[in-house]
Amino acid sequence: MPEGDTVWLAANRMNTALAGATLTTGELRVPQLATVDLAGATVTEVVPRGKHMLIRFADGRTLRTHFRMDGSWHIYRKGTPWKGGPAHSVRALLTTDEWDCVGYRLHDLRVVPTSAEGELVGHLGPDVLGPDWDLDEALRRLRAHPDEEIGVAVLDQRNLAGIGNLYKVETLFMTRTHPWTRVADVPDLPGLVTRARSLMQANRDHPEQSTTGSTRRGEDHWVFGRKGRPCRRCRTTILLGDQGPDTQERVTYWCPTCQAARSPIDPLARTGEPGHPASLAAS
Known part of the structure; x- marks a missing residue:
């Protein structure tokens, strides 16, 4: 799943291409917005809000898109072939005299008055990479x-x-926190949150998402995507389990030695006994 830094970078690039420009094409290829035509609208700015992208127009409207698992925006100079996927996967097309911005497999498209953006993103907490960041909140x-x-x-x-999931598992490893630890039992919660933010800040200006300091393939993460491989710290086998209500998006990688439980938690999660989601790590 795209993380907040991916959305931040995409929004920054979209803002460079679109801000101040008038759209020559503004198609939204989803049934509920099929009659909306954004052609002729002038883009004022493109901003990220968590994992949401908000494209604001001078006429007082905002287009919200979400990447979810597989969405992306691609930007092409006018006349350049599109390479983001088959034509039927295009969900939004915003063009100017210079650029084609093509949204592939986008989700949660909505057009609302800019004054009503709170209906879409008002429930979100402070944005880790946003101007509203507030550690205390x-x-x-x-x-x-x-x-x-x-x-x-x-x-x-x-x-x-x-x-997102990548920064979750990497932060928990780097702070030696067991994924099933209760929030109340995390010894340094401010340090954990600050570490996650620093990792995302370090990666927001480029597509590579390294947490180890290396961008070489296979060396860029501590535990993410490394099920069954030795921990970079202690050589213990990295485990993989399901955690949370949406297990498709919330698989958890961890090192059972570096992230040993320091307080009472679900004993099955701690030991990975058969029948518990965490036990899938060893299978």
Whole structure:
């Protein structure tokens, strides 16, 4: 799933291409917006909000798009062939005299008055990469649910917006935090959140998402995508399990030695016994 830094970079590039320009084409290829024509509208700015992208127009409208698992925006100079996928996967097309901005497999497209953006993103917590970032508010929201598993809580966009699965598992490893630890039992919650933010800040200006300091293939992550491989710190086998209500998006990688539980948690999650989602790590 695209993380907040991916959306930040995409929005920054879209803003460079579109801000101040008038659209020559403005097609939204989804049934509920099939009659909306944005041609002739002038783009004022493109901004990220967590994992949402907001394209604002001078006429007082905003187009919201979300990448979810497989969405993306591609930007091409006028006349350049599009290479983002088959034509039937295009969900939005915004063009100017210079650029074609093509949205592939986008989700949650909505057009609302800019004054009503709160209806779409008002529920989100402070944006990890946004101008509204507020560490104290993010901590307050996290601590409001002390029994929540930390691996679930940091992905809840209502607590803080922008963190996805990659930065979740990498941050938990780097702070030696077991994914099933209760929020209330995390010894340094401010340090954990600050670490996640620093990782995302370090990667927001380029597509590579390295957490180790290396961008070489296979060396860029500590535990993410490394099921069954030795931990870079202690050589213990990295485990993989399901965590949270949407297990398709919330698989968890962790090192059972570097991230050993330091407080009472679900014993099955800790030991990975058969029948528990965490036990899938060893299969």
